[in-house]
Amino acid sequence: MDQSNGMKTGTELVKRGLADMLKGGVIMDVVDAEQARIAEDAGAVAVMALERVPADIRKDGGVARMANPAKVTEIMGAVTVPVMAKCRIGHFLEARVLEELGVDYIDESEVLTPADEENHVDKWPFTTPFVCGARDLGEGLRRLSEGAAMIRTKGEAGTGNVVEAVRHIRAITSQMEALADMTDEEQADQARKMRVPVELVKEVASLGRLPVVNFAAGGIATPSDAALMMALGCDGVFVGSGIFKSSQPAAYAAAIVEATTFWDSPGVVAKVSRGLGEPMRGKEIGTLEPAERLAARGW
Amino acid sequence: MPPAIGVLALQGDVREHRVALDRLGVSYRPVRRPEELEGLDGLVIPGGESTTIGRLAERFGLLNPLRAALADGLPTLATCAGMILVAGAIVEGDQPLLGGLDVVVRRNAFGRQNESFEMDLDVKGLDRPFHGVFIRAPWVEKVGSEVEVLARVGDRPVMVRSGRIVALSFHPELTDDSRIHRLWMEGGGG
DSSP: OBOTTSOEESOHHHHHHHHHHTTTOEEEEESSHHHHHHHHHHTOSEEEEOSSOHHHHHHHOSOOOOOOHHHHHHHHHHOSSOEEEEEETTOHHHHHHHHHHTOSEEEEETTSOOSOSSOOOOOTTOSSOEEEEESSHHHHHHHHHTTOSEEEEOOOTTSOOTHHHHHHHHHHHHHHHHHHTOOHHHHHHHHHHHTSOHHHHHHHHHHSSOSSEEEBOSSOOSHHHHHHHHHTTOSOEEESHHHHTSSOHHHHHHHHHHHHHTTTOHHHHHHHHTTOOOOOOOOOGGGSOGGGOGGGSOO | OOOEEEEEOSSSSHHHHHHHHHHTTOEEEEEOSGGGGTTOSEEEEOSSOHHHHHHHHHHTTOHHHHHHHHHTTOOEEEETHHHHHHEEEESSOOOOOOOOEEEEEETTTTOSGGGOEEEEEOOTTOSSOEEEEESSOOEEEEEOTTOEEEEEETTEEEEEEETTEEEESSOGGGSSOOHHHHHHHTTOOO
8 A cells, every 4th residue: 555655555575574574483373362472472473363273173173264353352462473363265354354453464274164165365455464375386376476475384284293294395395496497488388387477487496485485384293393394494383283282382382482493403402302291192194084184275 | 804794593584684795795694602693793683573582592592692792882783673672671561682772662663564564764874765664663762862863754763873783673684775784884874
């Protein structure tokens, strides 16, 4: 928006810029003000306001929707760090409500039950920036061409199993490397296959990375998991059920923050991992029914 | 020898500051541990979350060495979260601060993300406007007697200097314009 005093809000630079400020940090799922304060005190760079963490969404079943606005507002009032919230895939009205509430980022998330099987939200008209999940480069670039300002992997949320997030970041990285070696014609062919503008493909090929911040998300449960995702080239980490489903949330939260900063120092990761008690109980992804696999939502 | 500039690399937009310093031909060193502060000619404190950076500095024994370095006059460029950290005081909250600059800062003063903005600013010491990117930005609420205001939005100071410490509400590292980094390195401004 262009205001008379020359201030422009909701620009691409300003949307992507907030994600830049979150780099090297941990964004934590919280369901109330008390959890939000624990997360902030432990050093979270932002919190994700939710009705239920993904592990409980799996357990309880039913339709998972945007959090109650009263809950989002309660969490926004409890902390000074940015507050994110999730809307269902394609549910642009939930997204408009979250924007109206003034959240700092909207996660158009496969963790909630999709509202539209053909269309993701058109994110360009919003002032509030969006983060979206991606399993591979094509999916990430489709989300960027719809206006997302930040990307994250789409690991199986609520399982405590990092394997899918690892698969996604490895796929994105190797596909970006392959792009850099391609001729103009091959890049144009890739752009057609990915259903994205060729300019975007060329931008990624010349940068050697996504033009936005790329976080890890889904299945990260321990300090070592967070360090692993940083070592694989992620800019930061989302932790969902891993903190408040562990036996000592405050200690777990702080340890994951520390391991994310010192991911390249196994000595520090070892030290902060001591005496933490039990991590969340994991779930083997092979035991999930196809309908329980959240990452397959979206396209 | 080119000057050795450290960038506090606990969290935040470290990469963008590195790119800005590279453009000036300056050697760069990430700082996450107390011993990495030794022998520096200058320090950049990046944008990020000031609560996160402050708490990590506290846990890893960097708070007091950083406070001492700032009190000692280490040339420092502090952007956004950095401005909060080098403030003598903030309006609300009890997070760890480094001090060094005699100002009171208000966090998120311009509002939340929906109020984040970009605009051209007049900066003292630069001959043409600088494009300022303000993200959930703080402003300076009170300025000490030794502190010079280099830029304002409305009547609010958004860039200040005292000795060799320069603090900004906005993010010159998010643009391709290195003039503010250069101004700081040359010790100028006003």
